[in-house]
Every structure is written in structure tokens, then in C-alpha cells.
Amino acid sequence: xxxxxxxxxxxxxxxxxxxxxxxxxxxxxxxxxxxxxxxxxxxxxxxxxxxxxxxxxxxxxxxxxxxxxxxxxxxxxxxxxxxxxxxxxxxxxxxxxxxxxxxxxxxxxxxxxxxxxxxxxxxxxxxxxxxxxxxxxxxxxxxxxxxxxxxxxxxxxxxxxxxxxxxxxxxxxxxxxxxxxxxxxxxxxxxxxxxxxxxxxxxxxxxxxxxxxxxxxxxxxxxxxxxxxxxxxxxxxxxxxxxxxxxxxxxxxxxxxxxxxxxxxxxxxxxxxxxxxxxxxxxxxxxxxxxxxxxxxxxxxxxxxxxxxxxxxxxxxxxxxxxxxxxxxxxxxxxxxxxxxxxxxxxxxxxxxxx
Ligand SMILES: NC(=O)c1ccc[n+]([C@@H]2O[C@H](COP(=O)([O-])OP(=O)(O)OC[C@H]3O[C@@H](n4cnc5c(N)ncnc54)[C@H](OP(=O)(O)O)[C@@H]3O)[C@@H](O)[C@H]2O)c1
Numbered sequence: 001x002x003x004x005x006x007x008x009x010x011x012x013x014x015x016x017x018x019x020x021x022x023x024x025x026x027x028x029x030x031x032x033x034x035x036x037x038x039x040x041x042x043x044x045x046x047x048x049x050x051x052x053x054x055x056x057x058x059x060x061x062x063x064x065x066x067x068x069x070x071x072x073x074x075x076x077x078x079x080x081x082x083x084x085x086x087x088x089x090x091x092x093x094x095x096x097x098x099x100x101x102x103x104x105x106x107x108x109x110x111x112x113x114x115x116x117x118x119x120x121x122x123x124x125x126x127x128x129x130x131x132x133x134x135x136x137x138x139x140x141x142x143x144x145x146x147x148x149x150x151x152x153x154x155x156x157x158x159x160x161x162x163x164x165x166x167x168x169x170x171x172x173x174x175x176x177x178x179x180x181x182x183x184x185x186x187x188x189x190x191x192x193x194x195x196x197x198x199x200x201x202x203x204x205x206x207x208x209x210x211x212x213x214x215x216x217x218x219x220x221x222x223x224x225x226x227x228x229x230x231x232x233x234x235x236x237x238x239x240x241x242x243x244x245x246x247x248x249x250x251x252x253x254x255x256x257x258x259x260x261x262x263x264x265x266x267x268x269x270x271x272x273x274x275x276x277x278x279x280x281x282x283x284x285x286x287x288x289x290x291x292x293x294x295x296x297x298x299x300x301x302x303x304x305x306x307x308x309x310x311x312x313x314x315x316x317x318x319x320x321x322x323x324x325x326x327x328x329x330x331x332x333x334x335x336x337x338x339x340x341x342x343x344x345x346x347x348x349x350x351x352x353x354x355x
Contacts, residue, residue, distance in 0.1 A: 004321045005069045007031045007052065009086065010076025012039040014163040014271045015100060015129070018310035019075055020047055026314050031069070034076065056085045067093030071317060074099035078169040079106040079126075087124060091116050096123045096320055100309055102131035103169065104179055104186065107216030114328040124328045128316040129309035131156075132217045133331045134284050135229075137340035138298050139214060140332040141348070142288035143222035145296040149288040152224040154214050155198045155207045157232035160280035160304040163271030168262045175253035178245075179211040181219055181227040191245035195238045198230065200283035201301040201349060205232040208241055217330040224288065232283075272306060280304035302346040312343050 008023070010016045011032035023030050024047060032044050037053035044051035054065050056076075066072055066089040076082045079101035087110060090097040101107065110126045117124045127133070135154045143149050162170075178189045189209055198207050212229035219227060233241065252258045272280065282302050289295040302308055316331065325334045332339065340346055 004071070005031070006071040006073060006317060007033045007066075007069050008073045008075055009033045009054075010074065010082075011051075012036070012043050013075055013077075014165055015306060015309055016075035017043065018277075018306055019073060019100075019313050020049070022310040022314045023317075024049070026318070028314070028317075030073065033065075056082055059085055059089065062086070063089040063092040066090055066095045069093075069095055071096040071098065071320060073313065073317060077101060077103075077165055078172045079103050080172060083110065083126070087113055090122065090124070091120055094120050094122055098123075098125045098128045098313070098316055098320070100129035100313060101126050102129070102213040103173060104211050104213055104215050105173070105176075107213050108186075111216065111220060111328050118327040121326050123320050123325045123334070125316065125320070125325075125331065125334065127213050127217055128313045128331060130158075130282065130305035130312075132213045133312045133316075133343075134282070134300055134302055134308070134340045134346070135212065135214045135286065136217050136221055136330050136332040137337045138284055138286035138300055138348075139218035139224075139288075140221050141337040142286045142296040142298050143224055144337065146288045146290050146294050148290050149222065149224050150226055150291055151287075151289045152218055152222060152227045153230065153285075153287045154212065154218065154227070155200070155230035155232065155285045156212065157200050157205050157207075157283045158280070158305050159282070160272045160276055160306070162269070163306065164265050164269040165271075167265050167269055171252055171258055171262055171265075173211065174249055175258070176211075177249060178209050179215055180209060180229075181215050181225065184219070184225040186215060191249055192241035192243065195241075196230075198232070198285055199352060200232070200285055201299045201347075201352065202281070202283060206235050206238040207232045208238055221330045221332045222288070272304065277304050277307040282308065297351075299349040299352055300340065300346065301349075302340070302343060308343060312340075315342060
């Protein structure tokens with residue numbers, strides 16, 4: 001990576017720290033960035049890295065700072081509030097942009113910068129984390145094995161726990177309801193409905209439709225017009241969701257209630273500890289089908305989600321520096337369906353032994 005410079009914005013957040021640690025482990029020396037100098041200094045001292053404090057709201061200063069780097073790794077979310085100013089700064093400064101969003105609205109928003117990114121000769125790649133690298137690679141894998149696929153289903157199960165940042169981001173989007181893609185368009189879907197059982201690599205689980213970023217990225221990667229993304233829930237939680245989900249959707253639409261809950265979560269949730277990150281596993285399933293009934297399924301087992309995000313996010317940076325892709329790209333479009341297999345601890349299965 002000689003000569004390439006990059007910054008991690010949101011470096012002192014839960015995931016930002018993991019990305020910085022992984023970057024150092026891989027021999028990089030990114031500059032740590034965020035809006036609070038007080039929070040940056042102790043981290044920069046601990047890791048022996050430079051730091052820069054910048055506010056996203058000061059767009060001129062942001063653009064000038066970003067222009068001095070080859071790439072920004074954006075780790076400050078919810079990205080619905082943070083992504084747009086950073087993408088604009090990167091476009092001004094001819095600086096590559098990656099982020100770890102999983103938010104459908106942010107993927108859709110960033111896809112609209114494709115032409116500008118191509119003109120500038122930079123890559124804009126959202127979702128270089130657990131959502132969406134494995135699922136995007138699996139979507140491409142199954143779509144490439146079915147003639148004229150019209151339906152795609154993706155399901156995700158994790159044995160770990162979420163960070164405060166992830167919960168805050170989910171709460172931000174709950175009022176918008178559950179989305180699915182039908183005939184190429186994003187449409188709302190009744191929350192808490194259509195529970196079904198899906199077999200993962202380790203065992204069968206109950207899943208419910210959930211709005212994963214793949215509703216945007218898998219459409220871009222595969223062109224399949226009907227996409228449903230599912231998330232696994234414990235059996236009991238899944239049956240509660242039928243009435244809890246509509247209730248929480250209405251409650252969280254009230255801004256002050258949502259913000260109060262988000263503030264409380266900051267104080268009580270600390271994210272998975274080192275032991276959980278090293279031992280928990282993630283499981284994914286994908287299926288593409290066509291009108292004739294031909295189908296292809298695939299299963300994947302990989303690292304715990306935050307561990308995966310740090311490892312795979314840094315690999316994406318390395319691939320962007322090495323291959324210089326341009327435009328707004330999904331991970332699988334840029335690096336292929338097998339990219340996920342480069343992440344240590346990842347196994348893909350074309351078939352499973354019956355239970
Ligand atoms: N795609 C994936 O698989 C994946 C994996 C991990 C995380 N994520 C997402 O990444 C985001 C961060 O997660 P996390 O666990 O690291 O959360 P976190 O610990 O709460 O960290 C959030 C970071 O974002 C910064 N931030 C928030 N709003 C900001 C703003 N308006 N301007 C500048 N900085 C701002 C925070 O800085 P302050 O402390 O100064 O507020 C902090 O550094 C979340 O949206 C999460 O959903 C996605």
C-alpha cells in the first residue's frame with residue numbers, strides 16, 4: 001500500500017476502533033478522524049497514529065481535509081445523517097469513499113452519484129461490512145447460476161449481539177417500516193408477518209422479513225426485480241413481533257421518544273466483547289429462482305459481524321487501492337462473488353446434509 005493515504009472517520013466509535021486495529025495489524029497507518037478531538041486523542045496515542053478533528057457540518061473544511069487523502073473509510077453512523085456530506089467532500093477532493101452502512105435509504109442515495117464518481121475517477125462503495133459483503137457476494141453467486149432470475153431471497157442469522165451504534169441506527173429506520181423489492185420498486189411490507197423456517201449451515205431458524213441494505217445493493221448487483229431479505233429471530237421473539245413490530249413502528253415515529261431511547265442505549269449497550277467477537281459465528285442463506293421454477297441456493301458461515309466488518313472493510317480498502325475501480329459499486333460488482341471467501345474463517349456451501 002506504499003504511498004496511499006486514508007482516514008477512518010468515526011474512528012473512536014465501537015466499529016471505527018476495530019477497523020483501526022485491523023488496519024494497523026495489516027500494516028496500514030490510517031489517520032484517525034471524527035468530530036471530537038477529545039475522543040480522538042487517547043485513541044491516536046494508544047495506536048500511535050495521527051488524528052484530525054473535523055465536523056461534517058463544515059463542508060468546506062471537510063472537503064479541504066479529505067482532498068489530502070486517497071480514501072475515506074466512513075464509520076460514523078447512523079449514515080442517513082452522515083453519509084451525504086462526506087460523499088460530497090470526496091467527490092470534490094477526488095477521494096475514494098467507502099462506508100459501513102446497512103441502511104437501504106443511504107445505498108439508494110449513494111447510487112445516484114455514479115456518474116459523478118466515474119467522472120472523478122473514484123470509487124464510492126457503501127456497505128463494506130457484514131452488511132453487505134457476504135450477502136452481496138451470495139446474491140451474485142446464485143443469480144449467476146439461474147437463467148433470467150426473477151426472485152432473490154437472502155437470510156441472515158448472527159449468534160453475536162449488536163453495538164449501541166447499530167441499535168441506534170435500527171431505531172432510526174423502524175418508523176419507515178419493513179421494505180421488500182417488488183417489480184424493481186421498494187415497497188412497504190406489513191411488519192412482523194410471514195415468519196418462516198429457514199435452514200442455515202448450523203441449524204434451522206425462524207426468520208422474518210427485515211430491511212437489509214441488500215434490497216438496494218443486490219438489485220444493483222443482480223438486476224433481480226423481486227428481493228426479500230430476512231433476519232433470524234429466536235422462536236419466541238418472532239411470534240411477539242406480529243404485534244410488537246407495528247406498535248414500535250408507531251412509537252418510534254415520535255422523534256423525542258426515539259431520541260430518548262437512542263440516548264439511553266448509548267449508556268447501557270457496549271457491543272460484543274473480544275471473546276464474543278472471536279467466537280460467535282454468522283450464517284447466511286441465499287436463493288435465486290426464475291419463472292420456470294429453476295433455482296439455486298447457497299449457504300455461508302463466517303465471522304461474527306463486527307469482526308467480519310473490520311477484517312473485510314480493510315480488505316476492501318486494499319482492493320480499491322490495488323484495482324482502482326471507478327463509479328458507485330457494490331462489493332460483488334467490484335470484486336466478484338468469491339471476494340467473501342478471501343475473509344479468513346468463511347466457508348460457502350452449495351448443499352447441506354439433511355438435518
Ligand atoms: N454494515 C455493517 O455490517 C455494520 C457493521 C458495524 C457497524 N455498522 C454501522 O456503523 C455505524 C457505527 O456503528 P458503531 O457500532 O461504531 O457505533 P458507535 O459506537 O455509536 O459510533 C458511532 C460513531 O459515529 C460518530 N457520529 C455519529 N453521528 C455523527 C455525526 N453527525 N457527525 C460526526 N460523527 C458522528 C460518533 O461520534 P460521536 O461520539 O462524536 O457522536 C461515533 O464515532 C452504525 O450506523 C452501525 O449501524 C454497520
